[in-house]
Amino acid sequence: MTSNEHLDLREVDACLFDVFGTVLNWHSTVTRQVARLSKGLLLEGSQDAVDFAEEWRAGYHAHVKKVSQGGDGTANADIMHREILDIMLTTPRWSHLAEVWGESDRKDLTMIWHNLDAYQDTIPGLTKLKRHVNILALSNGNFRLLLDLAKNQGIPWDGIFSSEMFGSYKPNKQVYQSAAYHLSLPPHRIAMVAAHRSDLLAAASVGFKTIYVPRPVKDPHEVRESVRSKKDGGEVDLVVEDFQELARLIREARQS
Secondary structure (H helix, E strand, O other): OOEOOOOEHHHOOEEEEOOEOOOEEHHHHHHHHHHHOOOOOOOOOOHHHHHHHHHHHHHHHHHHHHHHOOOOOOOOHHHHHHHHHHHHOOOOOOHHHHOOOOHHHHHHHHHHHHOOEEOOOHHHHHHHHOOOOEEEEEEOOOHHHHHHHHHHHOOOOOEEEEHHHHOOOOOOHHHHHHHHHHHOOOHHHEEEEEOOHHHHHHHHOOOOEEEEOOOOOOOOHHHHHHOOEHHHOOOEOEEOOOHHHHHHHHHHHHHO
């Protein structure tokens, strides 16, 4: 349904999107590229390549959680990714890679995050959606990283919000509140679109509408299967299959 007691899509003036995992598939890209840059030490498609990518991302989550709760650490994702990479290469499992990855190689590895695969529905869905509402990134990536991702994949953003601009990371409430301030919109006229339940719950806590898009590399399968709209007794305002469905629902709501 496009309108019910919990969500009237005609009231939404802007959709803000999580990027890593929601708009772009970091997992497929990083897994593939670390193997290609490993000088034969990691086989493409191997479990080692998958484990390396996932451990790198796990380091991201640990850092973001610490900083968003007021702990010390950089708010720049490029610096964070490099710091985590350097730490990983000192561990017994990955120390053999440190022998072949010098400074220039590590710079190239960090730049993997600047050119991630787009999901099949991303570009066509966002292109249709922006005909009806403003669409912006609201991401923990630093601005240059998000700019490069948009340029490399042709993402048709109306604007980019980097959490670095606001001095923290999602899910710190300050990030969502600052985005609303710069949009000159009350929170209830903004929808947060994400494939991560915790991102949406944090956005909802400041008054944003929440739209869940299940993606394979964000929430675990059991979480994706359990997320429900408020209409169906769940925690989020709307669950959609993909961006194409979201664009269709908003178009239909605007025409009703």
